[in-house]
Amino acid sequence: MTTFHAPEEYSPSSALNASTSGVKLGSLQEILGFHLRLANVAVFQDYQATMAGLALTPKQFAVLELIEENPGASQIDIANCLRMDKASMMALVNKLEARHAIERRPSAVDRRRQELFITEEGVVLANKAKTLRSAHEARFKERFSPEELADLVSYLQRIYATRTTPTLQEDDAD
Amino acid sequence: MTTFHAPEEYSPSSALNASTSGVKLGSLQEILGFHLRLANVAVFQDYQATMAGLALTPKQFAVLELIEENPGASQIDIANCLRMDKASMMALVNKLEARHAIERRPSAVDRRRQELFITEEGVVLANKAKTLRSAHEARFKERFSPEELADLVSYLQRIYATRTTPTLQEDDAD
DNA sequence: TATTGTTATACTCTATAACTATA
């Protein structure tokens, strides 16, 4: 259990950057998704290194925060928010529930639903995670002026906000 | 569709929110990796829908292009460039080779190495893929002015180019 | 008939470790 598993994107961090190995990027240089992916990998790796002790993946963390922020939300609410499948969300919620970080409560209004709530234990975990993450975040944010950062975020939102979804199959980031 | 029965903290979806169905993002709103990931997912999904017929994942495509652009490169060269493990790269290269899109040739200089080359068949595939991708790319790029696009790319590079790698120790991640 | 949750299953991607053959 001391093995390092990277569920999403990980690669050994011997590399410096994409062009230092003498490999020319060519037309790849102009591909938005390419830069997006490498940025994602870089952030993910730093996240992993920073949060190693907590065993909380970015998605789990996101779900935890969303439940904290939206008590009573359903699994499907959260899944939609994160563009995830309901079955995948099920597994994720199961893990958080097994850690007693959240709990399911049957809805009184709609008996098909389970409402999700963060537990006190979950709040402790979330706070711990947030503290660690703030250092991680700072490492990247300090590379930008406040204006640049605001622009970057708004550009990213522009990419994913409005959508004329063709069809969907999932996987992320690769 | 998704009705959200939150007992106390329900708020109608603000247009600012990246997400759907009235779920509040809360502190997640300020997390760079969160926006990065959603942008990545959006681009990936569009890529999938666009390139459905070709059965060429973004990574496979990238490897194909890099080999085309850098004839004779080794697997490790490519792997480093894309931040991938050499074993993972192996599997990827195997697939491209099985499709006769690339080929391995033993290096005359260093007999440990296999030099990678794109085949004529590979060039055809790459060109077909590039044609499809240009439509996909345009769908996102048209949301930006030339200046904005240049800024976005340079910001993304700023995220992954220089690396402050905080000692990636082995530990369990999930 | 549609939706929420659920389970089971299979598939894909990736890392780890061990090995070989070279250097």
Place this chain on the structure above:
DNA sequence: TATAGTTATAGAGTATAACAATA
């Protein structure tokens, strides 16, 4: 001793499909 490639294996994440209870 280190490096490039290779193989086998195991783990995580995800989607798909089916099902039950409820709307």
